[in-house]
Amino acid sequence: EVQLVQSGAEVKKPGESLRISCKGSGYSFTSYWISWVRQMPGKGLEWMGRIDPSDSYTNYSPSFQGHVTISADKSISTAYLQWSSLKASDTAMYYCARLTGQGYPLGYWGQGTLVTVSS
Amino acid sequence: QSALTQPASVSGSPGQSITISCTGTSSDVGGYNYVSWYQQHPGKAPKLMIYDVSSRPSGVSNRFSGSKSGNTASLTISGLQAEDEADYYCSSYTSSSTLVFGGGTKLTVL
Numbered sequence: 001e002v003q004l005v006q007s008g009a010e011v012k013k014p015g016e017s018l019r020i021s022c023k024g025s026g027y028s029f030t031s032y033w034i035s036w037v038r039q040m041p042g043k044g045l046e047w048m049g050r051i052d053p054s055d056s057y058t059n060y061s062p063s064f065q066g067h068v069t070i071s072a073d074k075s076i077s078t079a080y081l082q083w084s085s086l087k088a089s090d091t092a093m094y095y096c097a098r099l100t101g102q103g104y105p106l107g108y109w110g111q112g113t114l115v116t117v118s119s
Numbered sequence: 120q121s122a123l124t125q126p127a128s129v130s131g132s133p134g135q136s137i138t139i140s141c142t143g144t145s146s147d148v149g150g151y152n153y154v155s156w157y158q159q160h161p162g163k164a165p166k167l168m169i170y171d172v173s174s175r176p177s178g179v180s181n182r183f184s185g186s187k188s189g190n191t192a193s194l195t196i197s198g199l200q201a202e203d204e205a206d207y208y209c210s211s212y213t214s215s216s217t218l219v220f221g222g223g224t225k226l227t228v229l
């Protein structure tokens with residue numbers, strides 16, 4: 001069974017750094033790209049970017065380029081999303097999802113990680 | 120890149136059919152047969168319902184169908200059921216090798 005298990009909820013202060021994780025299991029981790037998706041409170045889905053775990057090649061939405069970093073450690077089948085300096089506007093639910101086809105369909109999703117940034 | 124345009128809400132009675140539209144541009148929806156649709160119930164992760172415009176993943180009811188004409192894609196749900204009440208999002212691959220979502224549509228089953 002394909003599973004993506006994300007790390008737990010985080011409460012941080014503005015300016016702090018953070019890395020959240022997404023561990024894949026039940027499939028060959030290096031064979032499928034992973035995407036990250038943001039959902040701000042009461043709002044819609046926003047695609048942040050994706051990574052190819054086999055070589056860590058990434059591409060980002062212009063809206064998120066330079067604001068976050070997506071990485072992966074294929075030795076432990078885990079993808080990451082990180083911030084160097086959080087803002088209150090980063091408060092959101094973050095989902096990882098596995099691409100299942102050429103046109104970026106997101107066929108498997110993690111349970112989500114709630115990030116709250118507040119002073 | 121701008122979000123794809125969806126109606127904010129649609130509604131229908133049990134047993135009826137509804138259609139949700141998703142309008143983009145020639146750089147996304149109109150340029151590729153890579154439109155997907157997702158269902159999201161409150162407090163849950165999204166679920167892929169349609170991919171590549173009209174293909175259904177294994178396990179998704181055949182009451183869900185997708186189509187596309189020009190820059191507009193559509194999701195049709197036939198035989199509406201109470202459990203279909205949820206938010207629905209379209210997405211499309213883009214000419215920049217990125218993905219763009221629609222703003223989402225809240226489906227109410229009356």
